[in-house]
Amino acid sequence: xxxxxxxxxxxxxxxxxxxxxxxxxxxxxxxxxxxxxxxxxxxxxxxxxxxxxxxxxxxxxxxxxxxxxxxxxxxxxxxxxxxxxxxxxxxxxxxxxxxxxxxxxxxxxxxxxxxxxxxxxxxxxxxxxxxxxxxxxxxxxxxxxxxxxxxxxxxxxxxxxxxxxxxxxxxxxxxxxxxxxxxxxxxxxxxxxxxxxxxxxxxxxxxxxxxxxxxxxxxxxxxxxxxxxxxxxxxxxxxxxxxxxxxxxxxxxxxxxxxxxxxxxxxxxxxxxxxxxxxxxxxxxxxxxxxxxxxxxxxxxxxxxxxxxxxxxxxxxxxxxxxxxxxxxxxxxxxxxxxxxxxxxxxxxxxxxxxxxxxxxxxxxxxxxxxxxxxxxxxxxxxxxxxxxxxxxxxxxxxxxxxxxxxxxxxxxxxxxxxxxxxxxxxxxxxxxxxxxxxxxxxxxxxxxxxxxxxxxxxxxxxxxxxxxxxxx
Ligand code: NAP
Numbered sequence: 001x002x003x004x005x006x007x008x009x010x011x012x013x014x015x016x017x018x019x020x021x022x023x024x025x026x027x028x029x030x031x032x033x034x035x036x037x038x039x040x041x042x043x044x045x046x047x048x049x050x051x052x053x054x055x056x057x058x059x060x061x062x063x064x065x066x067x068x069x070x071x072x073x074x075x076x077x078x079x080x081x082x083x084x085x086x087x088x089x090x091x092x093x094x095x096x097x098x099x100x101x102x103x104x105x106x107x108x109x110x111x112x113x114x115x116x117x118x119x120x121x122x123x124x125x126x127x128x129x130x131x132x133x134x135x136x137x138x139x140x141x142x143x144x145x146x147x148x149x150x151x152x153x154x155x156x157x158x159x160x161x162x163x164x165x166x167x168x169x170x171x172x173x174x175x176x177x178x179x180x181x182x183x184x185x186x187x188x189x190x191x192x193x194x195x196x197x198x199x200x201x202x203x204x205x206x207x208x209x210x211x212x213x214x215x216x217x218x219x220x221x222x223x224x225x226x227x228x229x230x231x232x233x234x235x236x237x238x239x240x241x242x243x244x245x246x247x248x249x250x251x252x253x254x255x256x257x258x259x260x261x262x263x264x265x266x267x268x269x270x271x272x273x274x275x276x277x278x279x280x281x282x283x284x285x286x287x288x289x290x291x292x293x294x295x296x297x298x299x300x301x302x303x304x305x306x307x308x309x310x311x312x313x314x315x316x317x318x319x320x321x322x323x324x325x326x327x328x329x330x331x332x333x334x335x336x337x338x339x340x341x342x343x344x345x346x347x348x349x350x351x352x353x354x355x356x357x358x359x360x361x362x363x364x365x366x367x368x369x370x371x372x373x374x375x376x377x378x379x380x381x382x383x384x385x386x387x388x389x390x391x392x393x394x395x396x397x398x399x400x401x402x403x404x405x406x407x408x409x410x411x412x413x414x415x416x417x418x419x420x421x422x423x424x425x426x427x428x429x430x431x432x433x434x435x436x437x438x439x440x441x442x443x444x445x446x447x448x449x450x451x452x453x454x455x456x457x458x459x460x461x462x463x464x465x466x467x468x469x470x471x472x473x
Contacts, residue, residue, distance in 0.1 A: 012181060013147050016178070016199075024112070024143045026143065028087075033079075033172065037171070039079075042071060046068055050065055052157045053126045057126050059302075067125060071132055073425060075132065077448060087142070088472040089471065093107040109457055110460070111457055112456055112457075114455065115145075115198075116147060118146075118149060118193045118196070119135045119149065120206060120210075121148055123206070123306065124267065126151075126154040127161075130150075130154065130157070131161040131165065131179075134445060136179065138454065142451040144200070144201075145177060145180070147180040148179065149193055152185065194218050197223070201227075202214065203445065205268075205445065206230075206231070207232055226440070227439055228438075228439065228440050229438060230437070231268075232358035232437075233268055234357075234383070235411075236271070236388050237271040237389040238389070238407070239252075239274065239392060240403065243391035253289040253291075253292055255419060256271065257292030257296060260364045261362045264298065264299060273365050274366045274367065275378045277369045277374065278368050289338060290338050293335075293362070296335065300334070310329065310361035311329060313359040314363060323365075324341065325337070325338070326339065336363065337359065337364070340366045343367050343368060343377070347381045376399075383436055384435050386420075386431060387412065387415055387420040387433070389416075390403055390407060390417075394416065412434075412437065413429075431446035
């Protein structure tokens with residue numbers, strides 16, 4: 001296993017700029033062949049790459065194999081999208097004679113690649129949101145080179161994957177600058193990448209603090225560029241009373257505990273706040289949730305800094321007014337956190353900040369309302385989220401309709417039943433909700449619409465026939 005990359009240049013953004021026109025003009029089979037070969041190379045070197053990923057992240061071989069499968073699926077899905085055509089051609093309004101407004105010129109609207117994309121890998125998905133993850137796959141599919149800012153939580157893996165990428169580019173006689181890597185050990189490297197004049201867009205997955213700092217740099221450039229940030233999110237899960245008529249409190253608690261504790265809770269889609277009305281079944285649910293979480297398996301977190309932030313956030317939560325801690329982590333045992341709070345304390349303006357802070361780790365806060373009429377006000381008091389989950393809204397009722405409306409206003413994805421961890425890669429997927437979960441809620445970083453972040457519309461008005469003949473269909 002090579003751990004050193006084939007470093008093509010000290011200035012990968014400049015290399016990407018050189019590769020940009022070649023790649024923008026590439027035909028669908030060329031783009032698809034690259035994406036397919038990148039999936040193949042990951043699969044071919046699966047064993048050593050997964051072993052290295054586990055060594056660096058502690059996420060477990062089974063989970064990492066699944067993540068590698070997902071990453072390959074994603075690369076192939078974008079290859080299929082490119083081959084299906086239509087990625088660049090959007091609309092054609094033929095000319096209509098006569099005076100305006102009915103009369104009009106011929107208008108051909110196309111989407112063109114933005115150019116080199118700076119991509120910040122996520123700490124918690126060493127394959128699916130890293131060197132060959134969804135951002136890279138969607139940017140390459142859109143016709144844009146990518147410069148990856150490697151995440152320090154899996155630096156050796158990033159270099160090993162980058163090495164394989166360079167081999168594929170060489171074999172396909174494509175410019176090495178099509179995929180670059182920045183792996184310096186300080187935030188200055190990422191900052192310099194965002195400020196590099198050859199970079200045309202930024203895709204970021206990480207914390208709100210990091211995202212805001214980099215977004216400000218993107219906006220302060222001499223030529224500001226779009227910044228697509230997927231940030232931290234407190235994802236609500238609202239339990240309607242009907243949920244307990246379909247499933248037992250114990251079964252529901254086991255389902256939630258598994259989702260909260262999965263991968264030490266290091267998922268941006270982990271449910272962070274559960275809202276429910278008081279009652280016998282909810283009380284049993286909370287008791288069983290505490291039992292399950294206290295017994296959940298633990299492993300080291302992704303980085304010492306993430307572990308420290310988790311402990312600090314857990315301590316801040318336990319100090320908040322009205323919060324009652326049932327299960328808590330201690331430095332010697334970085335286990336889950338479960339706390340409860342009454343709805344009146346949760347919605348109280350003076351308590352809002354501490355209770356709404358994302359705790360990146362296996363933490364969940366249960367907000368207990370006096371009755372079901374309190375569910376919607378609690379959800380309304382919450383900020384934007386990547387995903388909102390509703391349990392027990394399967395049957396039509398005024399309460400279900402009210403909660404769907406509130407959830408729709410606050411989240412990019414509204415889930416009925418089940419748990420929100422696990423984001424399917426499909427055409428319809430939306431991973432990105434209102435602020436603060438995303439800086440650009442009109443776009444998604446997962447699913448086939450992810451390409452749209454890196455394409456810009458241009459309309460050709462009354463264009464000559466020779467130009468129209470060469471436009472993508
Ligand atoms: P992070 O601290 O924001 O780091 C992410 C990347 O941004 C790293 O490469 C880091 O640089 C860089 N960075 C951070 N601050 C910077 C600054 N001021 N200037 C330049 N570069 C900067 O995030 P993390 O600790 O890896 O991940 C945990 C957080 O990410 C959680 O809040 C979690 O919710 C969020 N997250 C969100 C999603 C999603 O899909 N929305 C997915 C995963 C994680 P260095 O490499 O130099 O450290």
